[in-house]
Amino acid sequence: MKGSLLLRAGVSAWVTAFVALPLLVLVVRGLEGGPAAFWEAVSGPAVRDAVGLSLWTAGLATAVNAVVGTCIAWVLVRWDVPGRRVIAALVDLPLAIPTLVAGMLILALLGPQAPLGRLLDQAGLQVAFARPGIVLALLFVTLPFVVRAVEPVLEELDPAEEEAATTLGARPVQTFLRVLLPPVLPAVAAGAVQTFARSVAEFGSLAAVSGNIPFKTLVAPVYVLGEVEAGNTAGAASVSLVLLALALTLQPLAHVLARRAGGGRG
Amino acid sequence: MAERILRKPAGASRLVFALVCGWLTLLLVVPLLALVGAVVQDRSEVLRTLLSAEARNALLLTLGVALACIACNGVFGVAGALVLVRQRFWLRRVLDALIDMPLALSPVMTGLAFLLVFGRSGVLRPVLDGLGVEIAFAWPSVLLATLFVTLPFTLREVALVLEEVGDSEEQAAATLGASPWQTFWRITLPNLRGGLIIGTTLTTARALGEFGAVLVVGGSIANRTQTATTFIHAAIEERQEPAAFGMALILAAAAILLLLFMQGLDPTQKRSPAHGD
Numbered sequence: 001m002k003g004s005l006l007l008r009a010g011v012s013a014w015v016t017a018f019v020a021l022p023l024l025v026l027v028v029r030g031l032e033g034g035p036a037a038f039w040e041a042v043s044g045p046a047v048r049d050a051v052g053l054s055l056w057t058a059g060l061a062t063a064v065n066a067v068v069g070t071c072i073a074w075v076l077v078r079w080d081v082p083g084r085r086v087i088a089a090l091v092d093l094p095l096a097i098p099t100l101v102a103g104m105l106i107l108a109l110l111g112p113q114a115p116l117g118r119l120l121d122q123a124g125l126q127v128a129f130a131r132p133g134i135v136l137a138l139l140f141v142t143l144p145f146v147v148r149a150v151e152p153v154l155e156e157l158d159p160a161e162e163e164a165a166t167t168l169g170a171r172p173v174q175t176f177l178r179v180l181l182p183p184v185l186p187a188v189a190a191g192a193v194q195t196f197a198r199s200v201a202e203f204g205s206l207a208a209v210s211g212n213i214p215f216k217t218l219v220a221p222v223y224v225l226g227e228v229e230a231g232n233t234a235g236a237a238s239v240s241l242v243l244l245a246l247a248l249t250l251q252p253l254a255h256v257l258a259r260r261a262g263g264g265r266g
Numbered sequence: 267m268a269e270r271i272l273r274k275p276a277g278a279s280r281l282v283f284a285l286v287c288g289w290l291t292l293l294l295v296v297p298l299l300a301l302v303g304a305v306v307q308d309r310s311e312v313l314r315t316l317l318s319a320e321a322r323n324a325l326l327l328t329l330g331v332a333l334a335c336i337a338c339n340g341v342f343g344v345a346g347a348l349v350l351v352r353q354r355f356w357l358r359r360v361l362d363a364l365i366d367m368p369l370a371l372s373p374v375m376t377g378l379a380f381l382l383v384f385g386r387s388g389v390l391r392p393v394l395d396g397l398g399v400e401i402a403f404a405w406p407s408v409l410l411a412t413l414f415v416t417l418p419f420t421l422r423e424v425a426l427v428l429e430e431v432g433d434s435e436e437q438a439a440a441t442l443g444a445s446p447w448q449t450f451w452r453i454t455l456p457n458l459r460g461g462l463i464i465g466t467t468l469t470t471a472r473a474l475g476e477f478g479a480v481l482v483v484g485g486s487i488a489n490r491t492q493t494a495t496t497f498i499h500a501a502i503e504e505r506q507e508p509a510a511f512g513m514a515l516i517l518a519a520a521a522i523l524l525l526l527f528m529q530g531l532d533p534t535q536k537r538s539p540a541h542g543d
Contacts, residue, residue: 008355015361018410107502203374233382
């Protein structure tokens with residue numbers, strides 16, 4: 001009994017020192033200037049533009065990956081296709097690859113020095129150091145979330161229902177839309193919320209590919225870095241709090257949706 | 267669950283399969299090949315920059331920090347999982363929520379939070395000055411920031427296993443007269459092996475690749491606080507593309523090896539960090 005109390009105290013101390021203390025300091029520092037200073041730090045045109053850019057690029061990446069991720073999960077769970085293991089491994093790749101390296105991959109393919117990048121540039125489509133590059137990087141790093149959320153739910157659905165639909169004359173697409181999709185929608189939503197949260201917080205890949213041009217390609221986390229480097233840690237902390245508040249709303253939402261989705265160990 | 271008989275795709279589903287393959291190839295495979303191509307094309311320059319003292323020191327720091335994180339998180343992961351799964355107390359829910367915080371925070375914010383604790387005007391500055399310890403912009407900051415971002419992985423994986431195995435074996439051991447230590451070393455720890463292996467793999471991948479937090483709190487000082495990732499960042503800023511691509515390829519190769527290792531594990535143990543509840 002004494003041992004378990006000691007263990008409890010040790011774990012609590014470790015979490016307090018490593019997580020609670022830094023977070024608390026961040027919150028205090030972000031608010032210590034009072035409401036006026038906080039509002040000034042988070043309402044300037046550069047901040048608003050950076051947060052806006054983060055939100056809409058994240059929304060776009062989320063919409064695309066919700067559709068693509070559901071399709072990938074469907075292929076992985078339902079069909080006997082060649083290379084299923086390769087597809088499964090590829091889907092996990094963005095979780096293993098450092099996000100800065102993900103950015104470097106995009107630069108290697110579409111950067112100003114790369115042949116394909118130059119070609120597209122001449123055709124008038126700039127990807128690296130422009131907004132398409134931001135969306136592309138987000139699509140890369142958030143690819144696994146919807147797939148991994150939908151897969152276990154899809155696995156638990158009885159394929160007999162789909163077979164019945166097919167026997168009664170439904171085409172595969174009809175079966176997908178009418179029979180399969182409704183029960184997996186909460187899982188898709190859970191994955192989408194995770195995708196969105198990760199996209200808004202994404203830093204490494206965007207630091208490499210976005211070019212970080214204020215009012216054009218500067219996303220919120222990179223804006224925070226700029227403020228830190230400029231010595232404005234209080235302002236950076238204030239903007240961080242806004243992002244933190246968003247993350248703290250999205251995380252429980254993803255949890256609730258995942259629980260509703262069931263599947264896995266549900 | 268029994269392995270289900272999968273059907274061959276036909277008609278429209280074949281089209282979906284083709285689109286999925288095309289998408290994955292364009293988004294993941296082609297950029298990887300482009301990176302390999304860029305490195306091969308500039309191989310002599312890549313080799314020269316990667317053999318420099320800065321590159322070597324950056325890699326050594328990254329490896330050292332990753333090893334320290336594996337060790338610390340191994341101990342904390344098992345201890346934390348035991349507390350969260352087996353014990354019931356009023357702080358438990360708070361701890362449970364706090365442990366997921368590193369996953370919600372943008373890495374830059376993590377770096378900023380640590381800077382506000384240990385930095386020039388940080389809250390712990392007087393204490394650190396008194397002790398004569400330098401943390402911000404020195405290697406300990408890199409270690410602390412990486413420990414923060416890797417905190418949940420081992421713990422969560424071990425906790426999942428712990429919930430599954432229950433405690434009947436341990437109760438049997440205790441009934442048969444085993445001491446708590448004997449029970450822990452002979453029963454609990456061996457049972458947790460699967461979770462520890464996956465958690466450690468995830469920790470390694472994240473530790474090798476952490477960028478935002480170590481950039482902010484470490485400052486990317488060559489030969490001192492520069493890690494493999496901040497080396498890449500510095501190389502881009504100095505327009506040393508071969509160095510950046512070369513180091514990126516090393517990290518990508520390490521990530522792929524870790525991924526293949528995970529894929530090779532028993533499929534019933536396989537889990538991804540994106541896994542929900």
